[in-house]
Amino acid sequence: MSSLPPAAEDLFLRPRSVLLERIVEWTIRSSAFVVIAALVLIFVFVGKEALPILTSSAVHEEVDLVRMVAPLESGGFSWQPVSTVPKYSLLPLFLGTLKVTLVALLFAIPVALGAAIFTSEFAPQGIREVLKPVVELLAGIPSVVVGFFALMVLATWLQDAFGLLLRLNAITAGLGLAVAVIPIVYTVAEDALTAVPQVFRDGSFALGANRWQTAWRVVLPAAMPGVFAACVLGAGRAFGETMIVLMSSGNAPTVSLDPTESFRSFSATIAAELGEAVHGGPHYHVLFFLGAFLFVVTFGLNLAGHWYVGRLRDKMQGKSRLASRGGGR
Amino acid sequence: MSRWIRFVGWLFTSLTGLCCLMILAMVVIILGDILVHGAPGLSWEFVSAEPRVGMTEGGIFPAIFGTVALVLLMTAAVVPLGVATAIYLHEYAAQDSRVVHLVRLALQNLAGVPAIVFGLFGLGFFVQFAGGGLDALFFGGRLAFGQPCILWAALTLAVLTLPTVVVATEESLRAVPKSYREAAYSMGATRWQVMRRVVLPQSVGGMLTGAILAISRGAGEVAPIMFTGAAYYLPYLPKKLNDQFMELGYHIYVMTTQSPDVEATLPILYSTVLVLLLVTFGLNFTAVIVRSRIRRRLRQT
Numbered sequence: 001m002s003s004l005p006p007a008a009e010d011l012f013l014r015p016r017s018v019l020l021e022r023i024v025e026w027t028i029r030s031s032a033f034v035v036i037a038a039l040v041l042i043f044v045f046v047g048k049e050a051l052p053i054l055t056s057s058a059v060h061e062e063v064d065l066v067r068m069v070a071p072l073e074s075g076g077f078s079w080q081p082v083s084t085v086p087k088y089s090l091l092p093l094f095l096g097t098l099k100v101t102l103v104a105l106l107f108a109i110p111v112a113l114g115a116a117i118f119t120s121e122f123a124p125q126g127i128r129e130v131l132k133p134v135v136e137l138l139a140g141i142p143s144v145v146v147g148f149f150a151l152m153v154l155a156t157w158l159q160d161a162f163g164l165l166l167r168l169n170a171i172t173a174g175l176g177l178a179v180a181v182i183p184i185v186y187t188v189a190e191d192a193l194t195a196v197p198q199v200f201r202d203g204s205f206a207l208g209a210n211r212w213q214t215a216w217r218v219v220l221p222a223a224m225p226g227v228f229a230a231c232v233l234g235a236g237r238a239f240g241e242t243m244i245v246l247m248s249s250g251n252a253p254t255v256s257l258d259p260t261e262s263f264r265s266f267s268a269t270i271a272a273e274l275g276e277a278v279h280g281g282p283h284y285h286v287l288f289f290l291g292a293f294l295f296v297v298t299f300g301l302n303l304a305g306h307w308y309v310g311r312l313r314d315k316m317q318g319k320s321r322l323a324s325r326g327g328g329r
Numbered sequence: 330m331s332r333w334i335r336f337v338g339w340l341f342t343s344l345t346g347l348c349c350l351m352i353l354a355m356v357v358i359i360l361g362d363i364l365v366h367g368a369p370g371l372s373w374e375f376v377s378a379e380p381r382v383g384m385t386e387g388g389i390f391p392a393i394f395g396t397v398a399l400v401l402l403m404t405a406a407v408v409p410l411g412v413a414t415a416i417y418l419h420e421y422a423a424q425d426s427r428v429v430h431l432v433r434l435a436l437q438n439l440a441g442v443p444a445i446v447f448g449l450f451g452l453g454f455f456v457q458f459a460g461g462g463l464d465a466l467f468f469g470g471r472l473a474f475g476q477p478c479i480l481w482a483a484l485t486l487a488v489l490t491l492p493t494v495v496v497a498t499e500e501s502l503r504a505v506p507k508s509y510r511e512a513a514y515s516m517g518a519t520r521w522q523v524m525r526r527v528v529l530p531q532s533v534g535g536m537l538t539g540a541i542l543a544i545s546r547g548a549g550e551v552a553p554i555m556f557t558g559a560a561y562y563l564p565y566l567p568k569k570l571n572d573q574f575m576e577l578g579y580h581i582y583v584m585t586t587q588s589p590d591v592e593a594t595l596p597i598l599y600s601t602v603l604v605l606l607l608v609t610f611g612l613n614f615t616a617v618i619v620r621s622r623i624r625r626r627l628r629q630t
Contacts, residue, residue: 024521028417032414032417033432035432039442049453114348118345119349123349136613140609142550143549144579148598242444243551267443274449287449
């Protein structure tokens, strides 16, 4: 054995190698469980700080679930966690989150889907190879930079263009948010459209349909689960995005669905207030409760989105769901 | 009728083409605006000096230093874990097993958790639970790690960027031809020997891509580090793992929203944004090049 080159010698199994083999395999297996553990820990540790809202009587003196949803005794709904009589109505935050998400999706989904259809159905190869990196570039802009741009530049432009009363409103923030949503919707939708087999298109052309008829009547319906998944994943991103909304929403907790008014979202509330909330106090627990709520909603949206992506894959491969799980290779 | 059909087709094509142009315009406008306003303020002094006069003059060196230290710590944590997970998913586990399905599901959902929730998690788990636990065990209850600091911020970002590393590494593992593994196994090599001598050397590029993409993502995230270690202004650089630090993205956020005189700081602010963009895009660009090489090889096999 000593006559072999050192590298070849190592290839023969010695007791030491058997031990090494076991250690390595154990390490690798346990690291995979860390991934699952991370997700569980996020839920447990955010949930743990949110739980006193439901259980602690000390917290209940100031706030409980009913008071967060029902109108105040003084009438109306308001979010004023640091006033002498703290008020924790969730309605202003809910409406704020709702309107900014709607504005962002109303703008982002048509643009992203249109661009995805164009690149997969009409564009020559050259344009396709330009647009993909451009979308990656857009996705690579940090959200704090988008927030900065929306606050400093976009807000002024929109105010001048439409004569709005307030610089920071749901239109400004929604358009800023769209910058973060478009890349997700585009990528997932484009993947879905290109996954439609070429024979679908060939068949349609052979029957005399032109390109847009093929795109609209054949390719798009075939890719529908994936397109739907794109919208759901985009909604998840819009719902949870923090920095853009925090910087360009004006952060006024108004009870209004008017998109030209300032507002405050769930995520921005956490970011803006956690630094000043007394550790372990009712306000602190309310903010973690909002975090847990964000986590559960986005988790649900993601789960739904990826389920639709899986359905599209099964549909395209024409396999039963069980057989297609082999994926990966 | 046929003219009508042709008109609708033309309309449809140009509308969707317009959508592409809008995306292109967004990128050009945002990047152009920042480049035009930020470039004049860039100088060696700006990236190497301390802030002065309430941050209206001087440079941003502490923020750059803090960002680099943060992402290096993060990389040290996330790359080994991410690579090991990818190896498990692609090489060790049975492909149909329930565990693999569960790990993939966890990764997909981890990627969709809002950044601010990572911030809450970092505060609750790392700062209070892990940090508080360390203090009670090793420091006799004295405050050492039970406070926001660079270590906890880096670990929070590591959890956030884990899916990025796993996906990139797995893609490069897939690019290694199956026949290489079969040849090595047929010569009597064990699993780990095949991994270490044959597969991993072939997929270094993918690991590199994953690390670079993770750094680029981590360098731009602000929400997860707000409560886990970033500070508005510090007169010193972080030297120990339990020091707080200044960070580019957080610096931008605070200067934009809480500065008493935004007009005076605006030129510096623009230059800071430009530096952050140069860092993230420089890294992204490198990753794209490395990855396109891997994809080319993937197509060849």
